[in-house]
Amino acid sequence: MLTIAAGTLPAAVVWLTKYVVDTLAAGAPADALVRPTAGLVLVGLLVAVEPHVSGYLRGELTRRISRRLELDLYSAVNGFSGLSRFESPRFLDQLRMATRTTGGSIAPATIGLFDIVRSLVTAVSLLLTLAAISPVMAGILLLAAVPAVVAEFRLTRSATGTMFSLTPENRRQLFYNSLMTDLSAASELRLFGLGRFLGRRLAGTIDRIHAGERRIDRRTATVQGGLALLGATISAAGLAWIVGSAATGRLSLGDLAAFIAAVAGTQSALAGLVTGFAAAHRALVMFGYHRSVLGLPDDLPEPSTPVPLPALRQGIELRDVWFRYDDDLPWVLEGVTLTITAGEALALVGLNGAGKSTLIKLLCRFYDPTMGSIHWDGVDLRDVRVTDVRRRLGVLFQDYMSYDLTAAENIGLGDLDRLDDRPGIEAAARSAGVDATVRSLGRGYETMLSRLFLAEETDGRTDGGTSLSGGQWQRLAIARTLMRRDRDLLILDEPSAGLDAESEHQLHQSLRAFRAGRTSLLVSHRLGTLRDADRIVVLSGGRITETGTHDELMSAEQSYARLFTLQASGYGDARVADPPAGSTTG
Numbered sequence: 393m394l395t396i397a398a399g400t401l402p403a404a405v406v407w408l409t410k411y412v413v414d415t416l417a418a419g420a421p422a423d424a425l426v427r428p429t430a431g432l433v434l435v436g437l438l439v440a441v442e443p444h445v446s447g448y449l450r451g452e453l454t455r456r457i458s459r460r461l462e463l464d465l466y467s468a469v470n471g472f473s474g475l476s477r478f479e480s481p482r483f484l485d486q487l488r489m490a491t492r493t494t495g496g497s498i499a500p501a502t503i504g505l506f507d508i509v510r511s512l513v514t515a516v517s518l519l520l521t522l523a524a525i526s527p528v529m530a531g532i533l534l535l536a537a538v539p540a541v542v543a544e545f546r547l548t549r550s551a552t553g554t555m556f557s558l559t560p561e562n563r564r565q566l567f568y569n570s571l572m573t574d575l576s577a578a579s580e581l582r583l584f585g586l587g588r589f590l591g592r593r594l595a596g597t598i599d600r601i602h603a604g605e606r607r608i609d610r611r612t613a614t615v616q617g618g619l620a621l622l623g624a625t626i627s628a629a630g631l632a633w634i635v636g637s638a639a640t641g642r643l644s645l646g647d648l649a650a651f652i653a654a655v656a657g658t659q660s661a662l663a664g665l666v667t668g669f670a671a672a673h674r675a676l677v678m679f680g681y682h683r684s685v686l687g688l689p690d691d692l693p694e695p696s697t698p699v700p701l702p703a704l705r706q707g708i709e710l711r712d713v714w715f716r717y718d719d720d721l722p723w724v725l726e727g728v729t730l731t732i733t734a735g736e737a738l739a740l741v742g743l744n745g746a747g748k749s750t751l752i753k754l755l756c757r758f759y760d761p762t763m764g765s766i767h768w769d770g771v772d773l774r775d776v777r778v779t780d781v782r783r784r785l786g787v788l789f790q791d792y793m794s795y796d797l798t799a800a801e802n803i804g805l806g807d808l809d810r811l812d813d814r815p816g817i818e819a820a821a822r823s824a825g826v827d828a829t830v831r832s833l834g835r836g837y838e839t840m841l842s843r844l845f846l847a848e849e850t851d852g853r854t855d856g857g858t859s860l861s862g863g864q865w866q867r868l869a870i871a872r873t874l875m876r877r878d879r880d881l882l883i884l885d886e887p888s889a890g891l892d893a894e895s896e897h898q899l900h901q902s903l904r905a906f907r908a909g910r911t912s913l914l915v916s917h918r919l920g921t922l923r924d925a926d927r928i929v930v931l932s933g934g935r936i937t938e939t940g941t942h943d944e945l946m947s948a949e950q951s952y953a954r955l956f957t958l959q960a961s962g963y964g965d966a967r968v969a970d971p972p973a974g975s976t977t978g
C-alpha cells in the first residue's frame with residue numbers, strides 16, 4: 393500500500409505545480425494559492441520521509457525471505473542421505489548459485505519487486521498526466537520503453553549465464569581464501585612457504601572472475617548508455633516542441649511546467665520499471681538454481697514401502713559387492729562376499745587404497761553398491777530407511793571431526809538424545825582414555841575446545857578456548873563413538889593411528905572388553921592390535937584374499953603373515969609384536 397501511495401506522489405507534485413503556476417499566471421488572489429501550496433508542502437514532506445520508511449520495510453522483508461530461503465536450502469542439502477552429491481562439481485556449482493540467492497541476490501530481487509509496483513504506479517499516473525497535455529509525447533515515451541525492456545532481459549540472461557560459468561572459479565576463490573584462514577593449513581603454508589605461490593593462484597582466479605564480470609559490465613554500460621541517449625533525445629525534442637507551443641500561446645505556462653516535470657518523471661519511472669523488471673528477472677533466474685537444488689531427489693532413493701530394521705540377530709552379509717565412485721572411475725571393490733556374524737569381532741586388514749574405508753562407507757549406506765547387495769539379517773539395505781540403518785551403527789571414521797564446541801558436547805554429539813547425560817559422557821571418555829585429559833582442562837568438560845571462538849559467544853563467559861593434541865582429539869572422537877556403544881554394529885577405522893604406545897595399549901584393552909560378545913569391525917594397520925579378533929579378513933585390490941584367525945593366517949604364510957612379520961621385525965624384537973599367551977598387549 394505504501395509503495396502504491398508513494399508511486400502517485402510525483403503525479404501529485406506535477407498536478408499541484410501546474411495548478412499553482414496557472415493560478416499565479418491568471419493573477420488570482422493570494423488566498424487561492426494557500427491550499428495548493430499547503431498540498432505541495434505536504435507532498436514534499438511525504439516524498440522526504442517515504443524512502444526511509446520503505447527502506448526499513450524492504451530490509452525487514454529481505455531478512456525474512458533470506459532466512460526462509462537459507463533454511464530451506466540447508467534442510468534440502470541436509471536431506472541428501474548419501475555423499476555422492478558432495479563429490480559432484482556440477483552439483484557444487486549449482487549449490488553455490490543457490491547460496492547466492494539466499495545471500496546477496498535476494499535483496500535486489502525484493503527491492504526490484506517494490507520498484508516495479510512503485511514505478512508502474514508512477515509511470516501510469518504521469519503518463520496519464522502527460523497524455524492530457526500531449527498524447528503523442530506520452531505514446532513516444534511508452535514506445536521508447538519497449539526496446540529497453542527487451543535489452544534488459546537479454547542482458548540479465550547473459551549476465552546470469554556468465555555468472556554460472558564463473559562458479560567453478562568462485563569456488564576456487566573460496567578454497568584459496570579458506571586456506572588463508574584455516575588453522576590446520578597455516579603450518580604447512582608457512583613451513584613450505586606456500587603463501588606467495590597460492591597468492592598468485594588466487595590472483596589468477598580473481599583476474600578470471602573479474603574478466604567475466606568486466607564483460608558483463610561493458611555490455612551493460614553500452615546497452616544502458618544507448619538507451620539513455622535515446623531517452624534524452626526524445627525529451628529534448630519534446631522540450632523544443634512544448635516551448636514552441638507555449639510561446640505561440642497554444643499551451644499555458646502551467647502546461648509547460650507540468651510537461652517538463654512529467655517527462656522527466658515518466659522517463660525516470662519507466663527506467664525504474666525496466667530496472668525493476670530486470671532485477672526481478674535476474675532474481676527469478678537465480679531462484680531457479682535454488683529451486684533446482686530443492687527439487688533434486690535424494691541421491692539414495694528411499695524404498696516406497698520401507699522394511700523395519702530389527703536388532704541384528706544373524707549378521708550382515710555382503711553379496712558379491714562391486715563398487716566404483718563414478719562410472720568413469722576404476723572399480724574399488726571387485727566382488728566382495730563377506731558375512732559379519734552377529735556377536736563377532738571382525739578385523740579388516742589391507743594396504744593403503746585396498747578399499748577398507750570404502751567398504752565401511754557402504755555399510756553406513758553413504759553409497760549403494762554399484763553391483764551386488766548388502767543384507768542385514770537377510771534384508772537388503774536398499775529396502776530399509778537410511779536413518780534406520782544409521783541408528784543401529786556406531787562408527788569412528790578415519791577422518792573424524794573435531795568440533796569447535798565444548799569437550800562435553802564433542803563427546804555428547806555421538807548420541808544427541810544424551811547430549812546432557814554427563815555421567816554417560818564421562819563413562820565414554822573413561823573408556824576412550826580421555827577423561828583425565830578433559831578434567832585437567834580449565835573448565836573440565838565445559839571447556840571450549842576452540843581457538844576460533846570465544847566461549848562468551850555461546851554462554852556469556854569471557855574466557856578464550858583451548859585446543860587438544862592430535863591424539864587427544866582422536867580419543868575424544870573415540871569417546872563420541874562410544875556414546876553409541878549400545879548399537880548393533882560398532883565400526884572403528886584406525887582408532888589408534890595417532891595414539892602413543894601407552895594410550896594405544898589402554899585403548900585396545902578397553903575396546904577388547906567392550907567388543908566381547910558384540911558385533912564389531914575394526915580396521916587397523918597395526919596388526920598387533922588385531923590379533924585377538926575372532927576373524928581377520930584381508931582385502932587386496934578390492935577383493936578378499938584371506939580370511940581366518942591370526943594363527944590360521946600366520947600358518948597360511950600369505951600376505952598377512954608377511955605383513956605381520958615385517959611389522960614385528962620393525963621393532964627389532966619379535967616379542968613386542970608377538971607376546972606370550974596371556975599377555976594383555978593387543
Ligand SMILES: Nc1ncnc2c1ncn2[C@@H]1O[C@H](COP(=O)(O)OP(=O)(O)OP(=O)(O)O)[C@@H](O)[C@H]1O
Pocket residue numbers: 479717721724742743744745746747748749750751790
Ligand atoms: N570419494 C572418492 N572418490 C573417488 N575415489 C575414491 C574416493 N574415496 C576413495 N577413493 C579411491 O578408492 C580407493 C580405496 O580407497 P579407501 O579409502 O577405501 O582405501 P583404504 O583401504 O581405506 O586405504 P587406507 O588404508 O589408505 O585408509 C582408492 O584408490 C581411492 O583413490
